[in-house]
Amino acid sequence: MSASEKLRAKVEQAVGKAAQAAGRATGNEKLIAKGLAAEAAGDTREAKTSATDTGRP
Template identity: 55%
Template sequence: MSGEQKAEAKVEQGKGKLKEAAGRLTGNEELTAEGRAEQAKGDAREAKEKVKDVFKH
């Protein structure tokens, strides 16, 4: 996995976790859902990079 892509995925996951936590603390369901979606996007990006790595070897 390229380091840059992996870093982007981790940043996206982290931002999502923060948004989800902030949404829960404030009772904002929309922010919580947005955070979960951002985490899922980061997870998908990370999975895509892992699949690319498998086929490189």
């Protein structure tokens, strides 16, 4: 995959972690859940790019 997809995965993961930290600091359960979802989306995107990269020579 392209470098932009890898970067996008890392950004999603970072945004998710930041949202979780903010949610924990304020006690906002909804923000924690949104952060977990964003981080999971980044993890999924990263796994997808890794899987397609391993198939290339």
